[in-house]
Amino acid sequence: MAWRFALALAPVASDDAREDFSDTFRPLDPGAPALPVGELSAQRGDGVFESLGVVDRHPQEVGPHLERLAASAALCDLPAPNPEQWRQAIRAAAAHAPITGEGVLKLILSRGVEHGATPTAWVTVADAADNSAVRERGIRLVTLDRGYALDVPTRAPWLLLGAKTLSYAVNMAAIREAKRRGADDALFVSSDGFLLEAPTANLILRIHGRFVTPLPAGGILHGTTQRSVFAHLERSGHDTAYEAIPVADLAKADAAWLVSSVRLAAPVTAVDGIRLAVDAPRTADLNRHLLSRRD
Template structure:
């Protein structure tokens, strides 16, 4: 039977001195209703989340995910999450899961119920989908205009482009549009022609011996998996860089990958119909690293 688990959290203030938060957790049946009809996460997508990959019982990069959760909370004017409380919630979910295979733990923090107690928080855990095909055979992508120029985040921080919010309707619409065009996924570009990110992944390109990803401005959500891979590449003596990448350079790259916490490294085989060479050996080495225990 597939692994499924859910836990509601009574959020503690970030300066709560307790060391044991077990009394703030309530286990719930993931197959039954648990949220109020007034919950703003479902009414407005007003909240934030993180998805943590699990490999053979090990949660990958917990601290970077917690740091990004806190960053998103700050951008969205949500109460700062208590890191230790969330660590214990993650550990509780892991204790109920299998020791082998891949899974995903989601951390969700909502603004709560309208005109009521706030915030609402919960953790879910489940078996991950089989991503073998995407990691080995690759994916076809199309470029989609995100509708903002590259200077929009600085002019309009209320767009929350650097936060991982629950408002993913646009991201899912982009993936549906990519599939309507005969592709598997998309890469967002700014209206002035700068590469941004995929709807649920970071973009990494190889030009010769250099590995490049879009610079982590407020226009994108910096990926924890991308940061980890770049740390690994640096340790191997490879040259990595954060740069503003013109969209026209996508098809000039020697290789392209989309990186995310659960799918990991998916090589891109075509962009807008233009074929891209897949470096199968390098991709396999990326995924071997990303499937190893990472803190």
């Protein structure tokens, strides 16, 4: 990933109502060391983040991403981010994204230095990977047991299963395991047999003409891209739903996609070696919509 630009954000109260926050962030050299040794994001993954797509220097879905950043911060007992400060920092960083084509913005909020008084926050922008091929040819998945039942997030909220935290080691291990098994990505399932999500994406199935996705209450990150896809489908007259989906229902699906902010909509071609049909026209329609989004 080619880093282009980075900004450090100074702590600001969430209710600070000033109009100009430009004096609260400063550029960083994206190729130089920036974090102190005691930074808890590096030591413990103690923080939250968001990844936004940027198309032709236009950041996508800024409002939903900032809402989810605030929700993750609340779950982790981090100070509430000031949305206008972050919005202005996003605009400043996006100005350094590719003039044409796709980039990726990352928003990061950590607990800061151990025993320190303030959190650490920064925004980065980089070139996005070329995802055009995977959007066309699709991806093969293997199901992996996530190790807990569907109701565990409700019974044990301290596991932070609904927060987008920096603790991504398990997610990356799942992708490596999927590749060891000859697939491209993993699809988590609950120990009691329900579909969840991929390590970095949400799952959407089309079953009997309805578009369904697993319930966020199952410890699934409520995806901004998945919500945008559902809104687009609903405007086109399609039925959408959030449901507890048994693993066995994969056999009923006539099409499936993984969706995320940067990869966008990738059709699923197989799960555990069982082939799924690919709806190329629908996939193209979803990606046209997702590429056209603006803040």
